[in-house]
Amino acid sequence: GQQLNQSPQSMFIQEGEDVSMNCTSSSIFNTWLWYKQEPGEGPVLLIALYKAGELTSNGRLTAQFGITRKDSFLNISASIPSDVGIYFCAGQNYGGSQGNLIFGKGTKLSVKP
Amino acid sequence: EAGVAQSPRYKIIEKRQSVAFWCNPISGHATLYWYQQILGQGPKLLIQFQNNGVVDDSQLPKDRFSAERLKGVDSTLKIQPAKLEDSAVYLCASSGLEGPRFGNTIYFGEGSWLTVV
Numbered sequence: 610g611q612q613l614n615q616s617p618q619s620m621f622i623q624e625g626e627d628v629s630m631n632c633t634s635s636s637i638f639n640t641w642l643w644y645k646q647e648p649g650e651g652p653v654l655l656i657a658l659y660k661a662g663e664l665t666s667n668g669r670l671t672a673q674f675g676i677t678r679k680d681s682f683l684n685i686s687a688s689i690p691s692d693v694g695i696y697f698c699a700g701q702n703y704g705g706s707q708g709n710l711i712f713g714k715g716t717k718l719s720v721k722p
Numbered sequence: 723e724a725g726v727a728q729s730p731r732y733k734i735i736e737k738r739q740s741v742a743f744w745c746n747p748i749s750g751h752a753t754l755y756w757y758q759q760i761l762g763q764g765p766k767l768l769i770q771f772q773n774n775g776v777v778d779d780s781q782l783p784k785d786r787f788s789a790e791r792l793k794g795v796d797s798t799l800k801i802q803p804a805k806l807e808d809s810a811v812y813l814c815a816s817s818g819l820e821g822p823r824f825g826n827t828i829y830f831g832e833g834s835w836l837t838v839v
Binding site (some may be wrong): 613615642649650651652653654657697699701709710713714 | 726755762763764765766767770778811813815827828829830831832833835
């Protein structure tokens, strides 16, 4: 089945630093999404990417959909303590009645004030 | 707009007991998903409904897991009998068309946290 490789597995950074994480797949997706999950909560959608090469920002977050449709990256600029959490990439092929998400294993982000 | 509602939030049971989780999706969302998230991993799809029909249940352990969405709105996921390895977060999610630009964005509930002892 489809699998996503997400890296790094964890990051421990100083407040104010920029963060970069990425996701690669053995197969293509129509959509790439990035979710954030905080302890005791479900994943919350941060950014959705629908077109190969697309670069999208949401505040301090920027994500890109790779040209090959097999990869995506997420950057967080000027990190703050509330950025702490686990970031998941997910690939999706939608159309008709499908739309299931395939998730990476997550990048755990810790931010030191 | 209300989000995806799930209950109970937390449940501890002994192995071989049964448990049921309930989910009410975002109003108007036709597609409902149940995901299992084991600690340290990303969520994995168990079953997907489109209205009251099953679209994909290929990864549902059918010998012990069952799910239904009888009226095409809320859904119940049951585990009977539970095993130790079923300890996980059970996430319900829903999606509905928001226009051709956005595909089928999937929104998650807060999850039901199951511990099997």
